[in-house]
Amino acid sequence: MGWPRWPALPAMERTTVLITGCSSGIGLALAARLAADAARRFKVYATMRDLAKGERLLERLGGCCPDTLEVLQLDVTDPCSLAAAAQQLQGQRLDVLVCNAGVGLMGPLETCSDQAMKTLFDVNLFGAVRTIQAFLPAMKSRRAGRIIVSSSIGGLQGLPFNAVYCASKFAVEGLCESLAIVLRPFNIHLTLVECGPVHTSFLANLQRPDPEGSEMRGLDAETRELYRRYLWHCQSIFRDAAQEVEEVLPVFLEAIGSPSPPLRCASTHLLAPLWRLRLSNPDGSAYVRAMHDFVFGGGEASGDQP
Numbered sequence: 001m002g003w004p005r006w007p008a009l010p011a012m013e014r015t016t017v018l019i020t021g022c023s024s025g026i027g028l029a030l031a032a033r034l035a036a037d038a039a040r041r042f043k044v045y046a047t048m049r050d051l052a053k054g055e056r057l058l059e060r061l062g063g064c065c066p067d068t069l070e071v072l073q074l075d076v077t078d079p080c081s082l083a084a085a086a087q088q089l090q091g092q093r094l095d096v097l098v099c100n101a102g103v104g105l106m107g108p109l110e111t112c113s114d115q116a117m118k119t120l121f122d123v124n125l126f127g128a129v130r131t132i133q134a135f136l137p138a139m140k141s142r143r144a145g146r147i148i149v150s151s152s153i154g155g156l157q158g159l160p161f162n163a164v165y166c167a168s169k170f171a172v173e174g175l176c177e178s179l180a181i182v183l184r185p186f187n188i189h190l191t192l193v194e195c196g197p198v199h200t201s202f203l204a205n206l207q208r209p210d211p212e213g214s215e216m217r218g219l220d221a222e223t224r225e226l227y228r229r230y231l232w233h234c235q236s237i238f239r240d241a242a243q244e245v246e247e248v249l250p251v252f253l254e255a256i257g258s259p260s261p262p263l264r265c266a267s268t269h270l271l272a273p274l275w276r277l278r279l280s281n282p283d284g285s286a287y288v289r290a291m292h293d294f295v296f297g298g299g300e301a302s303g304d305q306p
């Protein structure tokens with residue numbers, strides 16, 4: 001990326017980066033990577049909603065907190081928590097904001113509770129909106145800054161049994177694409193990072209019904225069978241093709257360091273053929289057919305096992 005490797009930068013010249021969702025996964029790894037930078041080019045504000053989970057980040061950094069790191073409490077669903085975090089940064093320049101906090105929700109639409117859907121949108125969409133709102137005015141007045149948002153391949157194309165999650169990430173895409181247009185004259189670059197499956201706590205944390213559980217009982221047998229097949233695919237994709245967190249970090253580092261980052265950066269080409277098919281057929285029918293046939297084998301739900 002063309003940055004000097006040595007000597008260490010004086011504190012005032014460091015690039016300041018605030019990241020949400022640093023208790024695990026991508027946020028934790030990115031915060032650790034930037035805070036441990038050999039030339040100390042960054043000052044990292046690693047935020048998390050539950051500070052009791054901060055130990056994992058410190059462990060990653062060898063047990064002590066370097067002067068390149070500050071851990072702050074920030075729950076993106078809580079305006080008071082956001083205001084307090086913004087207050088702690090007041091008077092300091094924020095160069096890069098990484099909206100990374102996110103949660104998942106999987107399963108037949110009929111099983112998604114009102115509460116689960118509201119929580120999902122509150123974190124994935126409104127959480128990103130609130131976080132950007134908290135830090136944008138200062139970036140605008142400086143006419144400089146970068147905003148990086150953890151979106152998903154599920155923000156670009158519909159995935160079976162991920163309807164509400166994809167809806168939240170499609171919304172994030174619309175939010176950011178619209179905002180990027182207005183931010184151009186302010187010299188603020190906005191980048192959406194499109195990850196595919198990554199080995200993090202995401203899968204363990206996501207809400208999903210057990211295919212044999214009580215939430216599925218009222219559901220028709222055909223949908224239950226389709227869901228069972230999807231889970232089978234999902235498991236094998238996570239086993240065989242999911243990326244390690246370290247593999248997706250270069251995409252974030254590029255978005256932080258590049259003089260002119262694009263609106264979208266993908267960490268994986270896993271779904272690229274289906275994505276191209278979706279773009280080449282704007283009415284969407286070819287995509288729906290191809291995804292259906294790929295996942296469910298083109299036959300009836302009660303047909304052969306995958």
Ligand SMILES: NC(=O)C1=CN([C@@H]2O[C@H](COP(=O)(O)OP(=O)(O)OC[C@H]3O[C@@H](n4cnc5c(N)ncnc54)[C@H](OP(=O)(O)O)[C@@H]3O)[C@@H](O)[C@H]2O)C=CC1
Pocket residue numbers: 020021022023024025026027048049050053074075076077100101102103104123127150151152153194195196197198199200201202203205
């Ligand atoms: N892993 C994957 O396969 C993919 C993930 N993504 C996206 O990447 C991002 C990071 O996820 P990933 O690292 O994989 O998953 P993790 O579950 O490991 O990390 C999610 C982070 O978000 C935090 N979080 C959840 N709710 C809130 C909240 N209300 N306020 C602040 N933080 C919150 C979690 O904190 P806590 O520990 O307190 O719950 C955690 O730190 C998400 O936006 C996700 O949608 C995109 C594509 C694929």
Ligand SMILES: CC1=C(/C=C/C(C)=C/C=C/C(C)=C/C=O)C(C)(C)CCC1
Pocket residue numbers: 151152153154159160195196197198233234237238270271294295
């Ligand atoms: C690759 C692939 C599949 C699996 C995709 C998965 C498992 C995506 C997970 C995405 C996540 C976790 C996004 C988080 O934001 C399908 C649909 C089975 C069939 C088509 C090819």
